[in-house]
Amino acid sequence: MSQGFTVHTGRACPLDQANVDTDQIIPKQFLTGVTRTGYGKHLFHDWRYLDLHEQEPNPDFVVNKPEYAGASILLSRENFGCGSSREHAPWALADFGFDVVIATSFADIFYGNCINNQLLPIALSSSQMDALFGAVKANADLEIVVDLPAQTVIAGDLTFSFDILAHHKNNLIKGLDAIGQTLELTSTIEEFEAKQPAWL
Amino acid sequence: MAKTLYDKVWEAHVVDQLGEDSLLYIDRHLIHEVTSPQAFAGLNEKARKVRRPDRTFGTMDHSISTRSLAIDACGPQNALQLKTLATNCEEHGVKLFPVGHQKQGIVHVMGPELGLILPGMTVVCGDSHTATHGAFGALAFGIGTSQVEHVLATQTLKQSKAKSMLINVNGKLAVGITAKDIILAIIGKIGHAGATGHVIEYAGEAIRSLTMEERMTICNMSIEAGAKAGMVAPDDTTFEYVKGREYAPTGSDWDAAVAYWKSLHSEDGATFDTVVELDAADIAPQITWGTNPGQVIGVDAPVPAPEDFSDAVERESARKALAYMGLSAGDKLDAVPVSHVFIGSCTNGRIEDMRAAAFIAKQGKVADTVTAIVVPGSGAVKRQAEEEGLDKIFTDAGFEWRLPGCSMCLGMNDDILQSGDRCASTSNRNFEGRQGRGARTHLVSPAMAAAAALKGRFADVREFQE
Structure with a gap:
């Protein structure tokens, strides 16, 4: 990861439902790739297309609505990203053009996968999400400012602060190579290994 | 302070404390074709090596045919992914059980069969059902591909400690009720996200009386309640299952291992962030x-x-x-x-x-x-x-x-x-x-x-x- 995440300004797409699982975000038939790219066109495949060959967009699915075209912030509800550990889910969201997902809560593995892909997951309270959904549904052109250093989401007259672990924030802002950082601790890892029992 | 099983396994694997995070050593890394190719590609791009190929084992399971042993039976895209796994394992010295190998199988079935999973281990795999291996009293959890790459390169992961949840299934099961019914009943009770942010320890008479395979069924679906992992304290049932398996310790190593494994249980008075009680007799x-x-x-x-x-x-x-x-x-x-x-x-x-x-x-x-x-x-x-x-x-x-x-x-x-x-x-x-x-x-x-x-x-x- 090279470029860091600081302040993001964009419009939001309101995916107003709970328990959006990673099978919905990117179904299994698209997991046969061997690269990290090209998953965006299959994002939300079952909901987004009326046919299997992705020729007929479903006009009723919120992501397809013209007023939300170009949105870079996805709004959702409880337990977003539950299910499979597939990192293809954040790859698909990012490749499609989302930089931020704001939801009531996230599944643990998905949350970590987002952090590792410069996709910022933000959890807000249920009432804050209600307000945000209301504002975006009332005005699809609403510009939302997500300020990671300040840990705030500003949407019109709504201002919310959010929590994020310091090292997650630091890694997102600096775009650090997590493996490179750990490799600097190789001698500490070697010391640990030397103390492990032989039968392991 | 009295420790939980999770505390003990966690503390035994902390390599270093990095602010609010711990650098956790990973004893066993299982890989398969779907979530590893991008991780190996990342290693190769930076000319990094697999730190411990001897701790890493691969199998083919997700995208293979169940009608044919031919690697291309499910089309060229699946075949490319399978061949990529084979090439990566060969180049990095990782033992692979490919399609048709007598020890091949679903990663969470073949791993325990081979004795690759031992009590007290940390186990990861790029698959959310890695929680299965908690049945042995291991701390086992699913990870994403970036983390697969991190473990391949460093044999460690940066982790923050989860909250703890104790689920007691008390009493005896009725006739015809299985481990699957227990875990579904648990998820029904606490909800699909009921254990998010937690590591579960399953305990109580009904759990204790289960075989290892039944305990694996229970721990397997911990993720379906949102849990990071699920664990069962090891006991004689565990030791009997592990003994004599291909990668299990032998001789004096076995004795030393069992002596350690017997210490892996939550102590009296250990506190959990959440406690859930179920009566086994109520489960249909x-x-x-x-x-x-x-x-x-x-x-x-x-x-x-x-x-x-x-x-x-x-x-x-x-x-x-x-x-x-x-x-x-x-x-x-x-x-x-x-x-x-x-x-x-x-x-x-x-x-x-x-x-x-x-x-x-x-x-x-x-x-x-x-x-x-x-x-x-x-x-x-x-x-x-x-x-x-x-x-x-x-x-x-x-x-x-x-x-x-x-x-x-x-x-x-x-x-x-x-x-x-x-x-x-x-x-x-x-x-x-x-x-x-x-x-x-x-x-x-x-x-x-x-x-x-x-x-x-x-x-x-x-x-x-x-």
Whole structure:
């Protein structure tokens, strides 16, 4: 990861439902790739297309609505990203053009996968999400400012602060190579290994 | 302060403290074709090596055919992924059990079979059902591909400690009730996200009396309650299972290991962030009615109405789920016909699962309206089942007997359902489209699945127990 995440300004797409699982975000038939790219066109495949060959967009699915075209912030509800550990889910969201997902809560593995892909997951309270959904549904052109250093989401007259672990924030802002950082601790890892029992 | 099992395994693996995070050593890393290619590509781009190929083991399971041993049986894209795994393992010196190898199998079935999983270990895999291995008193959890790359390169992961949850299943199970019913009942009670941010320890008389395979079924579905991991403290049942397996310690190493493993239990007075109590005697054969595993009922209960849920989110989820599943509030599931039956997966693809399903299968024939497949979880399970004549029982009854793999649990191969199909499945996820776009999945135990195959509709397995 090279470029860091600081302040993001964009419009939001309101995916107003709970328990959006990673099978919905990117179904299994698209997991046969061997690269990290090209998953965006299959994002939300079952909901987004009326046919299997992705020729007929479903006009009723919120992501397809013209007023939300170009949105870079996805709004959702409880337990977003539950299910499979597939990192293809954040790859698909990012490749499609989302930089931020704001939801009531996230599944643990998905949350970590987002952090590792410069996709910022933000959890807000249920009432804050209600307000945000209301504002975006009332005005699809609403510009939302997500300020990671300040840990705030500003949407019109709504201002919310959010929590994020310091090292997650630091890694997102600096775009650090997590493996490179750990490799600097190789001698500490070697010391640990030397103390492990032989039968392991 | 009195420690939990989780505390003990965690503390034994902290390499370094990095602010609020710990650098955790990983004892065992299992890999498969779907979530590893990008990790190896990342290593190769930076000319990094696999730090401990001796701690890393690979298998092919997700995207393989269950009808043919040919690597390209499911098309060129699947074949490329499988060949990429083989090349990566060869280049980095990682032991691989490819399609057709006698030790190949679903990663969470073959790992324990080979003795690769030991009590007190930290175990990771790029697969959310890695929680399975917590059955041994290991700390085992699923990771994403970036983390797979991190473990390959460093044999460690940066982790923050989760909260702890104790789930006591008290008393004895009724006749015909299985581990699958216990875990579905637990998820039904605490909800699909009820254990998010927690590591669960399963305890109580009903858990203690389970075999290792049954404990694996329980821990496997911890993720379906949102948990980071699920664990069962090791005991004599655990040690007997591990002893003599290919990668298990031997001789004086075995004695030293067992002495350590006996210390791996939560101490009296240890506190948990959350405690859940269930009475085993209250658990009926479980069956999911909705589109997440928490939407589950006893087979004799009516399908709930959205209005039955006080929580607005659950109410809306129920409404959506009923529409997708083609069910109405008040329906009795034992009147609902099924078109497909799938017996297998990392949840229920072990020899005891095959035996439980065969016990039912020999009592009749698969209904004309049903396609039923049985997919053993590994080559070892397949051979054992065939030695016991279970394959013959299945095929005589009209079930298809397949080659080992993940198969219809997620349908990355050609074992997929069509829109409108309704499946009694022993797998772990009933999400919309999981087994095929528009297909409807009901999660059940192997015995319940076999019973549904014979009846052509869901049935109460307790009717078959005489």
